[in-house]
Amino acid sequence: MSNVILPPGWKIPESRATPEAVFQNRREFLKMMGIAGAGVAGALYAGPAWAQSSLWQRLFGEDKVLNKNFKTLPSLTRNPDFTYRRAMTKEDVALKYNNFYEFTSTKEGVWTMIDKFKPRPWKFKISGLVENPMELDVDELIEQMPVEERVYRHRCVETWAMVVPWAGFPLKALIDKVRPTSKATHVRFISFSDSVAAPGQRKTRQPWPYTEGLTMDEALNELAFMVTGVYGHQLPKQHGAPLRLAVPWKYGYKSIKSIVGIEFTNRQPETFWNTLIPHEYPFESNVDPEVRHPRWSQRREKMIGTGEIFATQKFNGYGDWVADLYS
Numbered sequence: 001m002s003n004v005i006l007p008p009g010w011k012i013p014e015s016r017a018t019p020e021a022v023f024q025n026r027r028e029f030l031k032m033m034g035i036a037g038a039g040v041a042g043a044l045y046a047g048p049a050w051a052q053s054s055l056w057q058r059l060f061g062e063d064k065v066l067n068k069n070f071k072t073l074p075s076l077t078r079n080p081d082f083t084y085r086r087a088m089t090k091e092d093v094a095l096k097y098n099n100f101y102e103f104t105s106t107k108e109g110v111w112t113m114i115d116k117f118k119p120r121p122w123k124f125k126i127s128g129l130v131e132n133p134m135e136l137d138v139d140e141l142i143e144q145m146p147v148e149e150r151v152y153r154h155r156c157v158e159t160w161a162m163v164v165p166w167a168g169f170p171l172k173a174l175i176d177k178v179r180p181t182s183k184a185t186h187v188r189f190i191s192f193s194d195s196v197a198a199p200g201q202r203k204t205r206q207p208w209p210y211t212e213g214l215t216m217d218e219a220l221n222e223l224a225f226m227v228t229g230v231y232g233h234q235l236p237k238q239h240g241a242p243l244r245l246a247v248p249w250k251y252g253y254k255s256i257k258s259i260v261g262i263e264f265t266n267r268q269p270e271t272f273w274n275t276l277i278p279h280e281y282p283f284e285s286n287v288d289p290e291v292r293h294p295r296w297s298q299r300r301e302k303m304i305g306t307g308e309i310f311a312t313q314k315f316n317g318y319g320d321w322v323a324d325l326y327s
């Protein structure tokens, strides 16, 4: 409809074929070259610009970029109320298949491009229609919150899905602390701005920073979760360190990453995708198999890693928690 740029990676999963084939061929490639291990190859060739390319990173840079030394989170209790009824996605799979347009629109490339991004120290601000506005270091905030583990399903609008164990706290706990005034009807979330670390933000026709929003009732729902970690450790950069949202009854783009601020407002806020392509990405965006995306069906979804296909469920299967909000 408009001449708005449709980001090139914004496609159904068929677009995965090429880069994944490259990655899966890594071992054969190494064997072919007679190189014993990625470490040796890395030591020989670290340096030239071409070695920084994402193809090179995919072949040889994985341990460095994945940085397995994420800080472990203390004594995490898994909340048993959230049943997920599917196999959990493997950590390495989730780490290497992301949507994070600040870095790149290729899902397989995000983890190779996050080196310069520094999610700590990180200032976090709560403003707008609240009695107790706050501005503090993100770790100071997290320390005050009731952190637990919840295994949630995640359904991207592009039809891929995963199941991951997030750590975090209910958004409601934060809302109770800052006490919105009776005028507040919506919550606006704002992601970081750093076009040096995040090359995607140099695309000046996109409405950076990434923003999202919820109604107040949605924000107060038990399911709305502020995520501080995953798989038992601090959130890695590619999943939206140091703090992201998880609203699993909505399409994935509502689950905004690397949040620097939350603002309470008296009107529906503008959001990144809704501003870019309004007829494809509505504000509400609840998962619904009956409502087609203009360019594809939403009836089925594919688990990353295993490739299993499932029928998509209304509200991504979370109707018991949220259907009341929309009746």
Ligand SMILES: Nc1nc2c(c(=O)[nH]1)N[C@H]1C(S)=C(S)[C@@H](COP(=O)(O)O)O[C@H]1N2
Binding pocket: 097, 098, 099, 100, 101, 102, 155, 156, 157, 191, 210, 238, 239, 240, 251, 252, 253, 254, 255, 256, 257, 258
């Ligand atoms: N700031 C920011 N948040 C974002 C995105 C993004 O590009 N930028 N992508 C969204 C989309 S489309 C999805 S599906 C999820 C993906 O989360 P994951 O990479 O941790 O799986 O993040 C969401 N949050």
Ligand SMILES: [Mo]
Binding pocket: 099, 155, 156, 157, 158, 251, 252, 253
């Ligand atoms: Mo998504």
